[in-house]
Amino acid sequence: MTPDTADMTDPLVETVRQAAAAGRPLRIRGGGSKDFYGQALQGDVLDMSLHAGVISYEPSELVVTVRAGTKLAELEALLAGQGQCLPFEPPHFGPGATVGGMVASGLSGPARASSGAVRDFLLGVVMLNGKGEHLTFGGQVMKNVAGYDVSRLMAGALGTLGVLLDVSLKVLPLAPAEATLRCRLPEPAALALLQRWGGQPLPLNASCWVRDASASPAENFLFVRLRGAVAAVQAASPSMMADVQAAGGQAEVMDNAQAGADWAACREQLLPFFTQPPALDSCLWRLSVPQTAPALELPFAQLIEWHGGLRWMWAPATAAVLLRQVAQKAGGHATLFRRAAGVPDELAVFTPLAPVHSRIQRGLKAQFDPAGILNPGRLSADW
Incomplete structure (x- = not known):
């Protein structure tokens, strides 16, 4: 770690350590563009927006390393200037979107089915665990990734396992x-x-x-x-x-x-389709199924992406059980992506895990964040 990076992270380290000692929850926030996504928002805000900037960029090596608070739009502009891009087309959902939020949400855009997901281009991370300790996983080239590829666990973890500081990504040339x-x-x-x-x-x-x-x-x-x-x-x-x-x-x-x-x-x-819900009580659901899944027999407005692998639907919260049963029957799962006004927080955003998977996730959470202070309740209402 360079001295500049150390200086920038000192206040973050102290904040996390004090929160862990007091058992005080922290809500990790970059630009806030993904605040709507996930189970709940609680705790004092840990603002990552100032932890920004490009650490290194080697266009000839197709690798870029940036601080997590770097604006996603700024990174994409930098890459475009060299004829390169993030091929998974991460959604922004607002001008404040950051690289850390991109990784934490794990969301990919239209090209995901052909080009890969966020995690497929994540080479390494530097992060703080729930005790305020610096951890480094992965590297800046694929051959440096040995043993457990822990860095990719951060994609989609919604900040529950650690505070992302620096992120190394593989990039690709723009298609001719x-x-x-x-x-x-x-x-x-x-x-x-x-x-x-x-x-x-x-x-x-x-x-x-x-x-x-x-x-x-x-x-x-x-x-x-x-x-x-x-x-x-x-x-x-x-x-x-x-x-x-x-x-x-x-x-x-x-x-x-x-x-x-x-x-x-x-x-x-x-x-x-996304901006005009069919009714006031309609929630936006995200059904991830195999690309070979047939048309789903559901009476709701749909938009289909990823060559059949992603089915967006507008349906009321009362259809949660039906949607999850249909998605499971097709070999997938259903996520409550955007809830309608008045839908209680108790409704599970993500499909409940099988007991063995839940035990694994809780074990990971306990190892990375023993005091349970990092984005509690974001993935599940009870942890």
């Missing part, structure tokens, strides 16, 4: 070519085509199926984004459009500028 196809297809035909395309050597990068209920009559759209070598994208577009026509649908190539704005809106949940 891109094209988006807009297809008119019903859900079963769209899912069938996505499964078929998934088994072929196509530069398939992202997909989104949605039913436009505002049209009269309502229309079903499948958007498919191709990314890769110029020749690969140019060859794939006409063959995939022919597949759509053979399935009884229609397809066209979108203007890249318009498509880019639409994909960004999808990532940030700014599409009409």
Whole structure:
């Protein structure tokens, strides 16, 4: 650790140690853009926004290390200047989004099914545990990751295992070519085509199926984004459009500028589907299922991403048991992503774990945070 980094973390170390000694909960916060996500918010705010800045960036090595409070937008701008990117397209959900929040939430955008998740690009972290001790896991290259890959446990842990200080990430070059196809297809035909395309050597990068209920009559759209070598994208577009026509649908190539704005809106949940819930008591549910799962027999508005692997639904809180049963039957799970006003905090955000998995998670929490002061209740109401 450099002296500058040590100077910056001294107040954080002291705050964590004092909180542990007093048994006082701490709520870790960067930009606050993911405050809505998770079970509950409680404790004194541990502000990470000032622990920001780029520590090192080696474009030729495809590795960047930054402090956790660094704005996500600033990191993406830095990478774009070198023709590189975070290929998992992390959602921001607000201008204050930070790298630490990106890792803690573990959320990925439209390209996740093809490019990988946040954890797949996480090379190493420096963090504080619940006793205020500095811990370093992983490194800045893949070959340095030996033994238990503890750094990846931080992805999706919502700050319950430690306070992220520094994060090392693998980055990738921007794709040289891109094209988006807009297809008119019903859900079963769209899912069938996505499964078929998934088994072929196509530069398939992202997909989104949605039913436009505002049209009269309502229309079903499948958007498919191709990314890769110029020749690969140019060859794939006409063959995939022919597949759509053979399935009884229609397809066209979108203007890249318009498509880019639409994909960004999808990532940030700014599409009409996300901003116009069908009823005041509708909650936004996130169903993670195998890509091969068929259309789910549920009477709720849906948007499907990740080639069938992610099903967004608007449904009341009273449908929690039904949604979780259907998701489990399909081989997945359901998460209460955004709750409607008035929905009690007692409703579990995440699908309750099996006893053996719960025991493992509680054991990890006890090892990293013995006093239970770091973001208590964020993953589960009782710990």
